[in-house]
Amino acid sequence: MGxxxxxxxxxxxxxxxxxxxxxxxxxxxxxxxxxxxETFEREFMLSPWSIAKGETSACIQCHTSANMGPEMHxxxxxxxxxxxxxxxxxxxxxxxxxxxxxxxxxxxQRGFKGSPKDNEVPExxxxxxxxxxxxxxxxGHGKTFRDTADGPSCVTCHGxxxxxxxxxxxxxxxxxxxxxxxxxxxxxxxxxxxxxxxLSNIGENLDRLKLLGINVKDEEQSFFRTxxxxxxxxHSIDVDMVRTKSxxxxxxxxxxxxxxxxxxxxxxxxxxxxAYLFLLFLGLGIxxxxxxxxxxxx
Amino acid sequence: MLEKIKQWIEVRIGLxxxxxxxxxxxxxxxxxxxxxxxxxxxxxxFIVQVITGIMLLLYYVPHxxxxxxxxxTITNEIPYGWLFRLIHNIGSNIIIGVIIIHLxxxxxxxxxxxxxxxxxxxxxxxxxxxxxxxITGQLLPWHQTGFWQTTVTxxxxxxxxxxxxxxxxxxxxxxxxxxVTLSRYFxxxxxxxxxxxxxxxxxxxxxxxxxxxxTSPVVEPQKPSEQADTFKRESHVEGQPCFPHFSLKRLFMxxxxxxxIFFIMTFMPNLFLPPESNMPANPLMTPETIRPAWYFLxxxxxxxxxxxxxxxxxxxxxxxIFFTFWPFFDAKEAERDIRxxxxxxxxxxxxxxxxxxxxxxxxxx
Numbered sequence: 198m199g200x201x202x203x204x205x206x207x208x209x210x211x212x213x214x215x216x217x218x219x220x221x222x223x224x225x226x227x228x229x230x231x232x233x234x235e236t237f238e239r240e241f242m243l244s245p246w247s248i249a250k251g252e253t254s255a256c257i258q259c260h261t262s263a264n265m266g267p268e269m270h271x272x273x274x275x276x277x278x279x280x281x282x283x284x285x286x287x288x289x290x291x292x293x294x295x296x297x298x299x300x301x302x303x304x305x306q307r308g309f310k311g312s313p314k315d316n317e318v319p320e321x322x323x324x325x326x327x328x329x330x331x332x333x334x335x336x337g338h339g340k341t342f343r344d345t346a347d348g349p350s351c352v353t354c355h356g357x358x359x360x361x362x363x364x365x366x367x368x369x370x371x372x373x374x375x376x377x378x379x380x381x382x383x384x385x386x387x388x389x390x391x392x393x394x395x396l397s398n399i400g401e402n403l404d405r406l407k408l409l410g411i412n413v414k415d416e417e418q419s420f421f422r423t424x425x426x427x428x429x430x431x432h433s434i435d436v437d438m439v440r441t442k443s444x445x446x447x448x449x450x451x452x453x454x455x456x457x458x459x460x461x462x463x464x465x466x467x468x469x470x471x472a473y474l475f476l477l478f479l480g481l482g483i484x485x486x487x488x489x490x491x492x493x494x495x
Numbered sequence: 496m497l498e499k500i501k502q503w504i505e506v507r508i509g510l511x512x513x514x515x516x517x518x519x520x521x522x523x524x525x526x527x528x529x530x531x532x533x534x535x536x537x538x539x540x541f542i543v544q545v546i547t548g549i550m551l552l553l554y555y556v557p558h559x560x561x562x563x564x565x566x567x568t569i570t571n572e573i574p575y576g577w578l579f580r581l582i583h584n585i586g587s588n589i590i591i592g593v594i595i596i597h598l599x600x601x602x603x604x605x606x607x608x609x610x611x612x613x614x615x616x617x618x619x620x621x622x623x624x625x626x627x628x629x630i631t632g633q634l635l636p637w638h639q640t641g642f643w644q645t646t647v648t649x650x651x652x653x654x655x656x657x658x659x660x661x662x663x664x665x666x667x668x669x670x671x672x673x674x675v676t677l678s679r680y681f682x683x684x685x686x687x688x689x690x691x692x693x694x695x696x697x698x699x700x701x702x703x704x705x706x707x708x709x710t711s712p713v714v715e716p717q718k719p720s721e722q723a724d725t726f727k728r729e730s731h732v733e734g735q736p737c738f739p740h741f742s743l744k745r746l747f748m749x750x751x752x753x754x755x756i757f758f759i760m761t762f763m764p765n766l767f768l769p770p771e772s773n774m775p776a777n778p779l780m781t782p783e784t785i786r787p788a789w790y791f792l793x794x795x796x797x798x799x800x801x802x803x804x805x806x807x808x809x810x811x812x813x814x815x816i817f818f819t820f821w822p823f824f825d826a827k828e829a830e831r832d833i834r835x836x837x838x839x840x841x842x843x844x845x846x847x848x849x850x851x852x853x854x855x856x857x858x859x860x
Contacts, residue, residue, distance in 0.1 A: 482750030
């Protein structure tokens with residue numbers, strides 16, 4: 198209280214103290230009444246809702262429980278990092294079943310498929326990736342798989358739960374030379390190079406434009422179609438066909454690149470227009486300021 | 496021709512007399528500076544929000560299936576739609592900043608004292624309503640940022656006992672943020688809150704015009720004994736006329752306000768539009784960080800660091816009540832010059848510093 202040497206401050210302190218006593222009493226009563234909810238609500242507020250919702254999925258709940266061994270835990274851990282998880286593809290989308298109800302989640306009557314046997318893998322993944330399955334089955338990879346039941350299937354290159362967005366990096370010496378020489382794969386990688394580079398650049402630019410608020414819905418759809426078709430074509434493992442058709446894909450991608458350029462031009466126009474307005478108001482501000490100064494002593 | 500038009504208007508509405516009475520004869524106190532114009536700047540900023548809001552309203556569709564796309568259409572397809580959207584977006588943040596500085600200025604000048612208690616309270620209420628307008632506006636584009644910010648902000652009232660759940664449930668129109676929440680927030684954002692704010696603006700301006708702009712305690716010290724018990728308008732005979740002197744200061748600040756908006760639009764167009772605000776709302780995908788708008792970071796951080804949620808929200812509620820009704824808590828007979836009231840000045844500065852620290856902490860936590 199040493200610094201309070203003014204009557205006003207002393208009076209104010211008395212007011213505040215009286216009100217604070219009342220407030221503290223009220224607060225104590227409130228805490229006594231509401232404290233029981235504290236832990237739940239803190240977790241509720243800080244834990245993201247989707248995770249809270251995800252935890253209600255019977256598959257994830259069970260596979261992350263203490264009853265399961267580390268191998269089972271690994272499945273959910275890997276899935277959470279995967280391209281599937283990023284695109285909201287959950288366990289039941291591939292394995293079927295009823296994730297909302299643990300008691301019936303693994304019943305075949307509820308569509309539960311379980312894990313596919315090795316020879317069922319292409320059909321399993323092909324449920325969604327239809328065009329790729331067609332080309333794969335006609336390819337050297339698919340034929341070998343069908344004939345020997347031991348050839349490369351989807352999981353050989355892409356893995357099973359930790360599936361990442363495919364890129365040219367998937368064609369590498371370590372992986373391909375498990376079955377054949379890398380030379381053949383290298384030839385394919387070279388054939389893919391131009392289109393794959395364009396795909397990668399366009400993908401990045403579309404993401405960037407989207408985050409800048411540009412509507413690229415049409416370009417995205419066109420990109421998705423071209424991308425999916427090209428990837429399906431690649432699964433034929435036919436280097437000559439990939440080379441022949443690459444120019445068609447290049448043309449289609451150039452159209453999208455044109456639209457992207459237009460979007461950047463639009464952004465540049467917006468920036469220039471805003472800059473013009475900024476300079477205009479700044480200039481007017483300076484004029485008004487000088488005018489107000491001239492009136493100050495009037 | 497121009498003279499004829501002026502004469503035509505003059506005969507009908509008496510423009511000359513109107514300007515003389517409300518601008519030339521209306522005088523501002525000695526030492527009135529740019530800080531005194533902030534109320535006017537806030538008014539202009541509000542009008543800008545209303546105008547740009549109406550432009551957006553022409554094309555906006557308040558439905559979860561169409562809201563995001565309609566905002567995308569406004570930004571990308573409608574001629575200069577991007578300009579209106581960005582002015583509305585950046586302006587909504589600037590207006591809060593202007594009101595905060597205005598409130599701090601009025602507080603430090605102790606201008607809230609008798610007879611201006613109602614003016615202070617109406618100003619505080621307008622500030623809170625403006626914050627509510629921001630909260631409700633964030634959800635309307637139905638993007639990830641708005642959706643998850645609403646999820647968090649609508650949960651906070653639930654920490655209050657007894658009435659908390661009711662408030663949260665009323666805000667959302669149910670257990671979760673859904674289309675019901677969107678239509679509810681839409682009604683509040685475009686009709687209910689602006690009407691209430693406009694009514695309060697009317698009251699606020701009426702009071703200022705009746706009482707006159709408060710003097711600076713530094714330039715014109717006022718003794719407690721001078722506080723009259725009858726209504727007395729401060730006419731500031733020795734001050735300067737509102738027009739053109741003070742009006743030019745106001746105009747300068749309005750130009751500065753627009754310059755700041757267009758500066759941000761040129762160099763940092765996405766300052767208040769983080770990447771998630773260009774992604775449609777997805778209840779199944781939580782953004783990595785859910786952070787409220789900058790002006791809510793301090794209260795948000797306070798709730799996070801206080802171990803008991805109820806205690807956290809109670810501290811905020813008490814602070815808000817104290818702040819709003821401060822003219823009645825402050826000593827009636829006290830000096831207006833805050834430099835002579837060390838305790839109050841130090842407390843105010845301490846609260847401001849804590850507020851800034853909590854905001855920065857919230858930004859990086």
